[in-house]
Amino acid sequence: MSKQLALGLTLPESTGLESYLPASNQQAVSDLAACAGGTGEPFIYLWGAPQTGKSHLLQAATQLADQAGRSALYIPLDQATQLSPAIFDDLEQLDLICLDVVEGIAGNADWEQALFGLFNRLREREKSLLVAARCSPLNLPIRLPDLVSRLSWGLCYQLQPLNDQDKIQALTVVAARRGLPLSDETARYILRHTQRDMGSLRRLLKRLDQASLEAKRGLTIPFIKAFLEQHRSLDEAAIPPTG
Template sequence: MRQLILDLLPEVPPSLDNYVTGSNAEALTGLASWLAPVNREPVFFLWGEAGAGKSHLLQASQASYSDARQDPGLAAVDLQDTLHAIDNIEALDASGQVAAFNLINRLRADGGRLLVAASVPPLRLALREDLRTRLGSGLVYRLQPLSDPEKLAALAEQARARGLVLPAEAFNYLFARAPRDMRSLTALLIAIDRYSLEHKRPITLPLLREVLQSSLDF
């Protein structure tokens, strides 16, 4: 169901501005400062459970992005870049760990930087000791997932920003029937807006039901 929702509309590029902050204001401010050209701290480490927005922030950083789940050996890393981001770093294989260790050392020597994300803090990673030490030597922030009330508030704010008028019970209706990650909820909200405009109908619960049934085979 989640992929069907995301396929409804073109991808919206992740940015720091469209990240739903929740209780992560300190981490977001720290990342924005770290990304400033004058900052030379070599490593910035984000950790937290799935759904906290780690991948969103790494992709929003404009760094050369690698996902260790897709490339565990970091074979596709472009060594000419000076700003790198490695997502799901706990998925690195033995050769990838060597590559990541060497990359950090090269970036340190050349004034480059590495942004990293994982599900656990550096010292709890099941990686080689020298790499864990390097990863833990920089700035480390934990990202907290949005609470259900925060997701509902964010969804309502997005609706207001788009000028959408939804019945009071609409958000709880969608929240009970759609995936609860913000990326999916946002895509679904935009799809509802488009469906309403195409059919020249106000947004009502019957219309929401139609969107879910026709688009998601719900």
């Protein structure tokens, strides 16, 4: 059974692979799915700028592993201060380990040594490891040379951000899953007038979904324009005066 850490961590909402738009990242997504299912390359390193979907893909991999009857664990290492390197002990008993934001433990000798040991044990037992970070293995500020070497094994993919047409497609797909018809023209309007990263766009669609239900209106440009103007006014009113 796939699982996340029940240690008081703030984990992002788990997301499935079907809600990730691959665009130019199709090969990385295909290989990740094979790894999660236990049929592909056992070690994959994903890297890229924020909002390229690294966390999304690692969480999706735990779901895929579960569906394949494999045990999996997702660990966000940007919250390493709430954990101990001992958390890596015995994880080789699981089929798949997904380590997100691995730069979060870079430069910490205890964590680096623990990760090095985990990598070796997983390899000996022919288990799978997915790692994600903002930069390539060679550019991580890792001080343990042997760990840098290990992180350079297997497949390495730089995830590419979505272009505007990809984002329009992603918006219409996400909206359709919520039962919201969204035209390309309306999606373009949203892109022009809001934050353009997919995380913000998904959150906006969730809010628009609720607002449209309450107002019993569809996602038209006038409705979205009024919604955005209202919430900008509320946000500005919430800013305390200075001086």
